[in-house]
Amino acid sequence: VAKRLEKFKTTIFTQMSMLAIKHGAINLGQGFPNFDGPDFVKEAAIQAINAGKNQYARGFGVPELNSAIAERFLKDSGLQVDPEKEVTVTSGCTEAIAATILGLINPGDEVILFAPFYDSYEATLSMAGANVKALTLRAPDFAVPLEELKAAVSKNTKAIMINTPHNPTGKMFTREELEFIATLCKDNDVLLFSDEVYDKLAFEADHISMASIPGMYERTVTMNSLGKTFSLTGWKIGWAIAPPHLTWGLRQAHSFLTFATCTPMQAAAAAALRAPDSYYEELKRDYGAKKAILLEGLKAAGFIVYPSSGTYFIMVDHTPFGFHNDIEFCEYLIREVGVAAIPPSVFYLNPEEGKNLVRFTFCKDEDTLRAAVERMKTKL
Ligand code: GLN
Known part of the structure; x- marks a missing residue:
């Protein structure tokens, strides 16, 4: 190896x-459900296959899915994004993470994580040759150690990566924490990578997207997926939303990692995201x-x-x-x-x-x- x-x-x-x-x-x-995803989504996939939607998809996503993702993001975060220039469909959020890191991080760049962190973050950062720093979220409330974080950010810091709601602790980043991190990012010209795959499983607080914090959209990659929300973890449909200059980098990595994502499942994913409230x-x-x-x-x-x-x-x-x-x-x-x-x-x-x-x-x-x-x- x-x-x-x-x-x-x-x-x-x-x-x-x-x-x-x-x-x-x-x-x-x-974390995979032992029950199946909704019939209307499975039906949409079967229809897409029977309708012959079986060849390579457009690299950055089939148009109807890019649009459905942008519509959903507008409803959820209030941000209007261009489905053609700012949304990229990936093979699960894991690929969105990999494309983001490999497309935007240079060897030697420092990236700050919060521990405990999802295992693929560290492995993918290692593939990119990044230096990983981690700040620990401690029990019982797993709050962000604000002063430690401030001291950790330096001119070598290229990006901070967050996950909210947070796997494995169930913590949700509070508005105060997000604003504190946002200020550090803006003051030190740091990018923010935000994994939000559990956004629809927010029980005790409202989910807040980092991209919606003023001044953050232009430096944030927001990542999400279909798997958790629709109990279809095996479909591996994910996406990254980012301003065009960041999308360019992550799309370059995506082009050479997987090129495109499963075509009929993308059609079904578009149907899923248009589910009623x-x-x-x-x-x-x-x-x-x-x-x-x-x-x-x-x-x-x-x-x-x-x-x-x-x-x-x-x-x-x-x-x-x-x-x-x-x-x-x-x-x-x-x-x-x-x-x-x-x-x-x-x-x-x-x-x-x-x-x-x-x-x-x-x-x-x-x-x-x-x-x-x-x-x-x-x-x-
Ligand atoms: N995201 C799932 C979890 O945290 C695991 C996915 C995987 O097996 N890589 O349980």
């Missing part, structure tokens, strides 16, 4: 899912019920449970059970209790910082969540 990827192992999501299968554990680890309300209502089951269950099982405002994840502290670290705890949980979760220490530059934590997902049907809770209450 190339040096730039030497330190990375098989992703923790794959590791835990494989172990879950091996031991027949209920998988509350990797009632779709989003129902999604949140369903997930609210699931969240309540898991939350109560984790408390009853004896974990220290941290508040989660958004995403379909809940972060807990496992120390009441007396294990040395998160990996050891999660292995025991799979083998002896029959439940899989994610040990988050790999989401830190210094794994020690995550060793007391465990992430659970509630993107499963209610019976599955109840069964998992029952196992933890009786066997932990």
Whole structure:
């Protein structure tokens, strides 16, 4: 394996899912729903395939999807963007992240992350030859350490990357935090990369896009996807919204990474994004019920449970059970209790910082969540 990827192992999501299968554990680890996406979206994909929409798509997205993304962004953030010049369709948000980083970051550029961070950020930054700095969001509220951040930003800083609602903690960046980060970006001429794939799973607060903070649109890449919102994580449809000068860079990387994204799924994605508001309300209502089951269950099982405002994840502290670290705890949980979760220490530059934590997902049907809770209450 190339040096730039030497330190990375098989992703923790794959590791835990494989172990879950091996031991027949209920998988509350990797974040994929165990129920299907909506029929009207699947139907739109079937129709597109039957209508012969099966050759390469336009590189930066099929026109109807670019337009649907721009319409959705206007509704959600109040920003009017040009679907042709400022929206790029990618193969999942993971590719949007890669295209953004590889298209806009030079070797030696410094990029600031907040730990715990999604694993692909660090790996892709490594592929780009960036220097990664990470500031830790600490329990119980995972607030942004404002003064530490201010001290960390320097003339070497090229970009700050955020994720709100935040995987794995469920934290949502507050307006004050976003404004503080925005001021630092503007004062130091720093770019902002914002992963907002859980924006429709905001339970305790309203989602705020960094791009909507005054003066930020021109330096921000906003990334999102279909997977979480439409329970279609396997479709891998994502996108990046950015002003033309940033879009140019990320489109260059996208052109040579994947060139274009699956054509019929893009047609279906356009139909999905035009869903009425009632779709989003129902999604949140369903997930609210699931969240309540898991939350109560984790408390009853004896974990220290941290508040989660958004995403379909809940972060807990496992120390009441007396294990040395998160990996050891999660292995025991799979083998002896029959439940899989994610040990988050790999989401830190210094794994020690995550060793007391465990992430659970509630993107499963209610019976599955109840069964998992029952196992933890009786066997932990
Ligand atoms: N985003 C998913 C999660 O956080 C995992 C995706 C993956 O397996 N790479 O659980």
